Amino acid sequence: MGRWPRYVYKTGEEPDYRFSLANERTFLAWIRTALALLAGGVAVRTIASSFTDVEQQVLSGLLIGLGVVCAVAAWWRWARSERAMRTGEPLPASGLTVALALGVVLVAALVLALA
Template sequence: MSDERRFPRWVYGTGSDPDARFSLANERTFLAWIRTSLALLAGGVALEALALPVQPDLRFAAAVLLVALGVLAPVLAWISWARAERAVRQGTSLPAPSAFGLLVVGVVAAGGLVLVGMALA
């Protein structure tokens, strides 16, 4: 397939095709982010769906935070995949991870809300 027909063009339209192992490893990382997104969504839904002994307002805030992270994670995964694929195609250094901090802070915040909510219930 010619690079002009591959999407996104701003990734595939630059550099040359790398060893397939690098692209496949990048794809597996992308899919791991998607699995993480599904887990975040499931955790957020479960917090609200199950009758857990957590103060309701804090439980709801944690659920919303987890669902928001679950919606944001695939977007961040796509951007990370594209940046890494482009770097591999150009033969440059891989970019630094950009979304780890947001994910860590969000999950810690949601966990803190649940922990405090359990203590108050």
């Protein structure tokens, strides 16, 4: 049985293991960020009593949505980077950082406006 996902490992040559491990550490850092966003969304929904029910739902939905997007984008980013290393191409740029920063700024602005 071969390595999974096949679309990542079926082409190119095996890169230096240090680069693959660094790519995995970056993936895990993004997953930790996604988990923190999900936990924040759950906390807003269950603990934040200073907001109305609708405000809690909106803030919680935004945080949970950002967490899901972050987790999916982390996987996509890992796969693209691993494939680029295997084929000798430049590492792809990531829009994840900008999108995540804008989402967090939006949530923070909403919290400040509603508080």
